[in-house]
Amino acid sequence: MQILDGKGGGTLWQIKKHRGQVDAQVESAFEKHSRQGHSYAWANVGYDMTAADTILALRNTSPTRNLHVTRVTMSTGIAGYAQHHVTQGSAALAGTVVTGTNLNFASGNVAEADAREDETTNSSQGTLIGTTALLLLEETEIDWEGALILGTNDSYGIDYTVDDTTDKPLITIYGYFELKEDE
Numbered sequence: 694m695q696i697l698d699g700k701g702g703g704t705l706w707q708i709k710k711h712r713g714q715v716d717a718q719v720e721s722a723f724e725k726h727s728r729q730g731h732s733y734a735w736a737n738v739g740y741d742m743t744a745a746d747t748i749l750a751l752r753n754t755s756p757t758r759n760l761h762v763t764r765v766t767m768s769t770g771i772a773g774y775a776q777h778h779v780t781q782g783s784a785a786l787a788g789t790v791v792t793g794t795n796l797n798f799a800s801g802n803v804a805e806a807d808a809r810e811d812e813t814t815n816s817s818q819g820t821l822i823g824t825t826a827l828l829l830l831e832e833t834e835i836d837w838e839g840a841l842i843l844g845t846n847d848s849y850g851i852d853y854t855v856d857d858t859t860d861k862p863l864i865t866i867y868g869y870f871e872l873k874e875d876e
Contacts, residue, residue: 722839723763726869730800731758733793736865737810740857749864750812750850752786753843755805758870762841762849765866767825768832770859775827776852777835780819783848788812796867805870812850819848827853830861844873 726732737749753760767775786809793804822841827833843849851864 722761722871723867723869726871727796730795730797730802731871732796732867732869733804733806734796734865734867735791735793735804735806735808737791737863739810740862741811746788747809747812747850747852748862749791749810749866750786750788750808750848751843751866751868752783752807752848753805753845754807755870756845757873758805759873760806760843760847760868760870761839762837762843762866762868763839764837765835765851765864766832767827767835767851767865768830768861768863769827769853769855769857770830770861771855771857772829773827773853773855773857775825775833775864776821776854777823777825778819778821778850778852779841779843780848780850781844782846783819784814786812786848787814808866819850824854 723732735749735751740748751760751762765777786807788809788811791808791810793806793808795802795804823835825833825835841849849866853862
């Protein structure tokens with residue numbers, strides 16, 4: 694048996710005695726969408742702890758794509774907890790604008806999302822979906838494995854339960870956009 698290269702040319706390999714060898718490379722969904730120019734990172738630069746608001750909130754504004762949050766990195770100058778919450782069909786966010794960085798910057802695509810640090814309209818927190826312990830000056834990573842999916846106008850926010858007076862609470866949210874499937 695021969696398997697051809699599909700161009701009418703030579704053989705890629707021959708299978709003898711019902712045996713063969715195949716080399717494959719698995720590409721994650723995040724990598725696939727990054728190659729297409731649809732993966733982004735949003736990071737806060739500071740936090741005004743006196744405002745008692747959401748440190749970083751992200752809202753999907755795309756009418757045609759879902760936003761898959763894949764992972765989040767967090768650090769703080771004070772030990773405590775991070776609370777993760779989502780709001781379905783949320784209102785526009787308020788606070789300091791955070792521009793999403795395209796992880797395939799050569800694509801020139803811009804994120805169809807609204808992200809804000811020191812976000813103030815999300816104070817009700819929506820639905821709490823998790824709490825993460827934070828250690829002093831250590832980075833903590835949450836891997837959502839793409840399971841956290843924001844539809845149009847859905848938002849995701851992160852708050853710390855202890856106000857960090859050291860001005861070191863840092864959060865980065867990573868995610869990618871994927872066309873919605875026909876429902």
